[in-house]
């Protein structure tokens with residue numbers, strides 16, 4: 001159980017409409033698809049990367065557990081606050097498609113974007129985002145990247161890791177990192193985005209993801 005002074009701090013930071021510690025919210029955010037359940041101490045809806053950074057920095061200094069969460073459809077328990085703490089829920093604010101770059105064939109999205117919303121948006125302009133987990137109607141790109149989700153089209157087109165070009169993320173101490181670029185010929189240095197893929201929120205909180213797109217197939221079967 002975290003001290004009420006911490007809840008007050010977060011309330012001042014994000015506004016009382018973006019933090020909940022009532023029983024209904026704690027129960028709603030205690031589940032994922034594993035059917036295990038562990039209640040957090042509070043649920044926070046960060047409005048932007050600055051909020052994520054400030055929250056992580058404060059939690060790091062005060063040894064408060066943070067669990068990032070997309071749609072809670074994961075089967076690994078990664079979104080479960082098994083030791084309490086704060087659930088950082090991305091679906092309310094950090095859910096925007098920021099850019100569809102036709103020239104470089106990439107989409108830049110916030111982590112709370114729902115997979116199917118991205119698929120529809122890029123198909124409208126003649127492009128295609130292949131990873132299609134069966135949870136595509138509700139699972140988020142942040143969750144897809146953090147679980148390296150695959151889907152029915154994986155055998156032909158590959159899985160999420162094959163489409164992540166770049167990431168922005170917040171480290172536990174609040175520092176923001178940028179890794180990768182929107183161009184294919186970005187080959188220098190460590191593949192930091194690659195380390196974040198499938199890391200289930202254990203290393204950093206993703207705040208922006210650049211995804212490779214391909215031309216929309218002329219036919220589907």
Ligand SMILES: Cc1cc2nc3c(=O)[nH]c(=O)nc-3n(C[C@H](O)[C@H](O)[C@H](O)COP(=O)(O)OP(=O)(O)OC[C@H]3O[C@@H](n4cnc5c(N)ncnc54)[C@H](O)[C@@H]3O)c2cc1C
Nearest residue numbers: 070071072073074078134135140142143144146150201206
């Ligand atoms: C009916 C059903 C069908 C499914 N089909 C498939 C399938 O075909 N293929 C497949 O691979 N999976 C499938 N899944 C599993 C699940 O949907 C995927 O793992 C999906 O990628 C999880 O996304 P989510 O938004 O629900 O993430 P969540 O469950 O909320 O979180 C998953 C993990 O990602 C982390 N996370 C979320 N957002 C962030 C962030 N911004 N930064 C850092 N970490 C973050 C969480 O901490 C957690 O560890 C299915 C699940 C269901 C219920």
